[in-house]
Amino acid sequence: MIPEFGHYALILAFCVALIQGVLPLIGAHQGRREWLILARPAAQVVFLLLATSFFILAWSFYANDFSVLYVAEHSNSQLPVVYRFGAVWGGHEGSLLLWIFLLSTWTVLVSQLSKSLDDFMVARVIGVLGLITTGLLLFVLTTSNPFERLFPAAQDGRSLNPLLQDPGLVFHPPMLYMGYVGFSVAFAFAIASLLSGRLDAAWARWSRPWTTAAWIFLTLGIALGSWWAYYELGWGGWWFWDPVENASFIPWLVGTALLHSLAVTEKRGGFKSWTVLLAITAFSLSLLGTFLVRSGVLTSVHAFATDPRRGIFILIFLALVVGSSLLLYAVRAPKNTMGGKFSLSSRETFILLGNVFLVVAAGSVLLGTLYPLLIDALHLGKISVGPPYFNSVFVPIMVPLLVLMGIGPWTSWKNSNLMTVVKRLWLAGLIAIVAAILIPRVMGDFTWLSSMGFLLAFWVIASGFLQIIRQAKTGVPTRSFIGMQIAHLGIAIFVIGVTMVGAYQEEKDVRMSSGETVSVGGYQIQFQGVRDELGPNYRAMRGTFSLMRHGKVEAVLYPEKRNYFSSTMPMTEAAINAGLIRDIYVSLGEQLEDSAWAVRVYYKPFVDWIWGGCLLMALGGLIAITDKRYRVKLRKLVA
Amino acid sequence: MKAKFIIPLILFLVLVGFLAVGLNRDPHEVPSPLINKSAPAFELPQLADPKQSFTPASMKGQVWILNVWASWCVACREEHPILVELSKAHVAPIIGLDYKDKRDEAMALLASQGSPYLLAVSDANGRVGIDYGVYGVPETYVIDKNGIIRFKQIGPVTMELLNQKIYPLISELNKS
Numbered sequence: 001m002i003p004e005f006g007h008y009a010l011i012l013a014f015c016v017a018l019i020q021g022v023l024p025l026i027g028a029h030q031g032r033r034e035w036l037i038l039a040r041p042a043a044q045v046v047f048l049l050l051a052t053s054f055f056i057l058a059w060s061f062y063a064n065d066f067s068v069l070y071v072a073e074h075s076n077s078q079l080p081v082v083y084r085f086g087a088v089w090g091g092h093e094g095s096l097l098l099w100i101f102l103l104s105t106w107t108v109l110v111s112q113l114s115k116s117l118d119d120f121m122v123a124r125v126i127g128v129l130g131l132i133t134t135g136l137l138l139f140v141l142t143t144s145n146p147f148e149r150l151f152p153a154a155q156d157g158r159s160l161n162p163l164l165q166d167p168g169l170v171f172h173p174p175m176l177y178m179g180y181v182g183f184s185v186a187f188a189f190a191i192a193s194l195l196s197g198r199l200d201a202a203w204a205r206w207s208r209p210w211t212t213a214a215w216i217f218l219t220l221g222i223a224l225g226s227w228w229a230y231y232e233l234g235w236g237g238w239w240f241w242d243p244v245e246n247a248s249f250i251p252w253l254v255g256t257a258l259l260h261s262l263a264v265t266e267k268r269g270g271f272k273s274w275t276v277l278l279a280i281t282a283f284s285l286s287l288l289g290t291f292l293v294r295s296g297v298l299t300s301v302h303a304f305a306t307d308p309r310r311g312i313f314i315l316i317f318l319a320l321v322v323g324s325s326l327l328l329y330a331v332r333a334p335k336n337t338m339g340g341k342f343s344l345s346s347r348e349t350f351i352l353l354g355n356v357f358l359v360v361a362a363g364s365v366l367l368g369t370l371y372p373l374l375i376d377a378l379h380l381g382k383i384s385v386g387p388p389y390f391n392s393v394f395v396p397i398m399v400p401l402l403v404l405m406g407i408g409p410w411t412s413w414k415n416s417n418l419m420t421v422v423k424r425l426w427l428a429g430l431i432a433i434v435a436a437i438l439i440p441r442v443m444g445d446f447t448w449l450s451s452m453g454f455l456l457a458f459w460v461i462a463s464g465f466l467q468i469i470r471q472a473k474t475g476v477p478t479r480s481f482i483g484m485q486i487a488h489l490g491i492a493i494f495v496i497g498v499t500m501v502g503a504y505q506e507e508k509d510v511r512m513s514s515g516e517t518v519s520v521g522g523y524q525i526q527f528q529g530v531r532d533e534l535g536p537n538y539r540a541m542r543g544t545f546s547l548m549r550h551g552k553v554e555a556v557l558y559p560e561k562r563n564y565f566s567s568t569m570p571m572t573e574a575a576i577n578a579g580l581i582r583d584i585y586v587s588l589g590e591q592l593e594d595s596a597w598a599v600r601v602y603y604k605p606f607v608d609w610i611w612g613g614c615l616l617m618a619l620g621g622l623i624a625i626t627d628k629r630y631r632v633k634l635r636k637l638v639a
Numbered sequence: 640m641k642a643k644f645i646i647p648l649i650l651f652l653v654l655v656g657f658l659a660v661g662l663n664r665d666p667h668e669v670p671s672p673l674i675n676k677s678a679p680a681f682e683l684p685q686l687a688d689p690k691q692s693f694t695p696a697s698m699k700g701q702v703w704i705l706n707v708w709a710s711w712c713v714a715c716r717e718e719h720p721i722l723v724e725l726s727k728a729h730v731a732p733i734i735g736l737d738y739k740d741k742r743d744e745a746m747a748l749l750a751s752q753g754s755p756y757l758l759a760v761s762d763a764n765g766r767v768g769i770d771y772g773v774y775g776v777p778e779t780y781v782i783d784k785n786g787i788i789r790f791k792q793i794g795p796v797t798m799e800l801l802n803q804k805i806y807p808l809i810s811e812l813n814k815s
Contacts, residue, residue: 326648377660
């Protein structure tokens with residue numbers, strides 16, 4: 001019975017979401033108060049219904065109810081409880097339910113935290129979110145019902161893909177979706193203001209913290225995914241330009257552009273139509289990402305089972321949502337006059353340039369991701385686009401962006417004297433050049449590429465620190481300022497990590513017998529042998545390796561080769577000795593004759609800085625949201 | 640409505656057009672360049688009796704099926720009973736190409752599960768597999784009387800595929 005309640009709650013949620021999507025929008029258009037005040041309660045009811053539905057699905061997993069098809073396909077009774085919970089979004093139906101549930105979570109947050117906003121605006125924003133919820137619920141109910149029954153019930157489930165049996169699954173999708181879906185709020189604000197014809201600074205001020213919040217989640221979600229791939233997939237890489245990774249990265253790039261553009265709109269009233277377009281684009285790309293992942297039009301390591309009806313449904317939904325938004329944009333945006341004028345050497349110019357580079361980067365990643373599909377659709381053949389394309393296109397776009405990042409924060413709005421900026425920045429330039437020459441020498445080989453990486457990273461860092469020192473002299477800096485500096489520092493840290501790993505990592509594939517030693521990056525790794533181990537739902541061959549430096553044992557590593565009972569594919573669990581300035585990564589390959597094994601050993605300098613940088617970016621965003629000018633509003637809200 | 644504000648909409652509509660076409664195409668399906676070409680010739684030892692060899696030329700004049708399999712291949716075990724069905728139907732002889740496998744393990748598997756094959760040949764180093772463009776096991780080829788490949792299936796053969804594609808194809812090829 002319980003799963004039927006979950007299904008029933010979904011149907012009810014659909015009905016209420018329809019009310020939430022239609023009546024407030026009409027009410028706001030025709031000035032009917034009694035209709036538009038329905039927005040908040042409707043949003044809250046939808047949230048409660050979806051929470052119920054989501055909880056019931058989770059319960060079905062927890063209780064091992066294999067009469068539910070989705071549970072039987074993605075879990076089994078041997079699966080540890082924490083992964084049973086993660087398995088809720090381990091497949092198509094559940095991850096869509098999570099998507100919608102998070103959408104209604106954002107909606108309810110908007111409805112709660114918007115008390116000082118006028119009712120018309122709130123009605124429109126919640127109405128737009130309601131329409132999106134309605135469409136997606138229709139999709140779930142018609143093509144992807146997670147509560148579908150299985151008669152007769154399965155004895156036991158098929159279990160979760162062993163690759164997904166990892167804490168990464170528990171945190172990565174909710175974080176990522178929270179970010180993806182969060183852009184819907186900025187989108188709804190943009191549509192609402194286009195509908196009302198009031199594209200003003202107030203609109204930007206309202207959208208800004210929401211956009212930043214979504215961006216924080218997306219940043220963390222992508223970083224978690226990257227980290228998960230690094231330690232779980234056993235490939236030792238941190239980014240593969242896989243279509244599904246790109247699907248999350250493209251909205252991130254546009255979202256980053258949006259954050260900066262919103263700042264101009266809020267502070268200076270400029271770039272209005274551009275900002276609106278970015279807000280529409282960021283969310284459209286999130287939807288497009290969902291389409292690409294869920295319809296199976298692209299091949300990827302994230303291979304999902306596909307059903308043609310699903311692809312068509314999402315495509316129609318995408319066309320309706322994005323098409324109507326862009327049409328509205330085409331009709332309404334031209335009416336908005338330009339904001340304040342600014343000179344060529346103003347902060348506006350720098351932000352605009354940065355925006356252009358970010359959008360071009362997003363466009364080139366999108367092109368590379370879709371290119372196989374375009375070529376196939378034109379009957380020009382089957383091709384795939386790999387990392388060489390992305391690296392050679394993406395990296396050059398990032399170079400000028402990083403140069404701008406060192407200068408932009410020093411400029412002032414409207415007009416600034418570039419000569420004074422240059423005078424203040426010469427020291428940063430000098431530090432960057434010294435770093436670019438010295439660090440490659442210390443690390444080993446000098447290459448122009450790595451030197452360039454350090455030059456840019458230290459340019460950003462030095463510029464940031466100089467500015468912090470300068471600002472601290474004149475008084476306590478605002479949280480917005482601190483947040484911005486920390487996020488930019490995060491980018492620099494990230495660049496250092498990428499440069500170090502790219503230029504100085506060492507990889508060795510060797511055949512090792514018990515007692516043999518291999519050395520990488522000044523470490524010696526001794527193979528001690530392999531033992532059988534029994535896990536909760538797998539059997540493992542567990543290798544033991546001693547990590548030594550200068551003859552002293554620093555750590556012992558236990559990479560595993562696991563055979564899950566429910567799967568025939570052996571899984572590789574790499575062992576990583578992580579450190580602030582390097583990771584040592586050992587993974588077991590195939591067993592060769594006798595007691596010899598194929599072993600892969602990596603020395604990865606500064607690899608954790610990649611994710612550390614992302615954490616700093618997210619932290620910067622978090623600090624910026626807590627800035628006083630948003631808190632004033634919050635305090636008003638509470639009172 | 641100023642022209643430049645409509646550009647995003649137009650770009651998007653073009654994209655939707657491409658996505659719609661893309662939906663109807665399977666990115667996993669790589670067309671085999673061997674379709675309607677002669678089956679590559681080879682001479683391999685028979686699995687049961689390595690002293691005897693087999694060449695596709697000896698199958699001239701009849702429609703036959705080449706099935707690439709291996710004892711280490713899990714999907715082949717799923718496919719095995721269906722191939723046995725197919726052999727019982729006596730519509731076309733099946734030749735098994737034992738791909739990158741150990742002879743004794745392959746023999747043991749056929750002994751315990753029954754052999755659907757008229758005969759099996761051993762491609763121990765996978766050299767013939769390269770000629771046939773094998774990139775996943777199992778793979779199945781339908782070859783006509785003149786030694787031309789008419790159909791290729793990557794992955795296990797299913798009952799559905801047998802009924803909808805392979806049986807009709809074989810009876811059509813037999814007529815000509």
